[in-house]
Amino acid sequence: MNTILETVDLKRTFGAVVAASNINIKIGAGEVLGVIGSNGAGKTTFVNMVTGYLEPSSGQILFHGESITGKKTRDITRLGICRSFQIPQLFMELTVIDNIIIALTVAREVKPSMLKPTINKEIFDEAMDILRRFQIDQYAESEVGVLAQGIRKLIDIAMATVGDPELLFLDEPTSGVSADEKMQIMDVLISALKSTKTAVLFIEHDMEIIEKFAPRVIAFYEGTVLADGDAADVLENEKVREFVIGKEFHRQAETEQQGGIA
Secondary structure, eight states: OOEEEEEEEEEEEETTEEEEEEEEEEEETTOEEEEEOOTTSSHHHHHHHHTTSSOOSEEEEEETTEEOTTOOHHHHHHHTEEEEOSSOOOOTTSBHHHHHHHHHHHHHTOOOOSSSOSOOHHHHHHHHHHHHHTTOGGGTTSBGGGSOHHHHHHHHHHHHTTTOOSEEEEEOTTTTSOHHHHHHHHHHHHHHHHTTTOEEEEEOSOHHHHHHHOSEEEEEETTEEEEEEEHHHHHHOHHHIIIIIOTTHHHHHHHHHTTSOO
16 A cells, blocks of 8 residues: 555543544555544544644654644645535635635635736636536536535535645535435545545445445544454444444344345
8 A cells, every 4th residue: 555644643632631542544545434433532633633723742644754743734735635624614605616716726826916817717617627527517606505515515525626635534524415415425526536546534424325435444432543444344343333333233234135134
């Protein structure tokens, strides 16, 4: 595996509270990982440390073998590590294409002027290409605030990819999306990101999403990594079933596969 990111003995405390401890994770180029764990298990704390929103109390974060520990979020983004949030960070009163163009100009650090306007054909065409990749180009001229939550999620994630990151963290990409839409949204999302060869780590509570889209799964429990490996192995792990997903999860799945025979 061509490792692009590695965390070594990563720890974060808040006073006497240990939010994350002994986090040792390697992520390879183009890899897709699912992260599971109950609320407060340390998942988001881990992502926040890697992306610069929280400084580790101790440990190292290495990107291509170079330490990025303690760097500012903007500097980490420039290096090629980006993220989306559970609640989409969008300009709700602007159109979809305007949101993408803003993200592109920020990523490129373009400074608009009277002589060189921000919106030109080149950046407009690039924005449309991004929308087509995520299959939302039909909404280009729609105001974001009137669109369904699933579409907003795709817009938010599309905006996070405008700088062609090597690694993208997604915080619950299907939260707030209807059960009928979840699989379709993830199909579009994973397909779009694979076309860019971006490594993806996504936090998810829906085990059906994890089973279908995450070849590798990392399970967090009480601030530590409880299990890390092939999805099938992690989801069958006794401790994961006891502390994270519940012992009945796979029994139900097996019953469905057997045609409902108990």
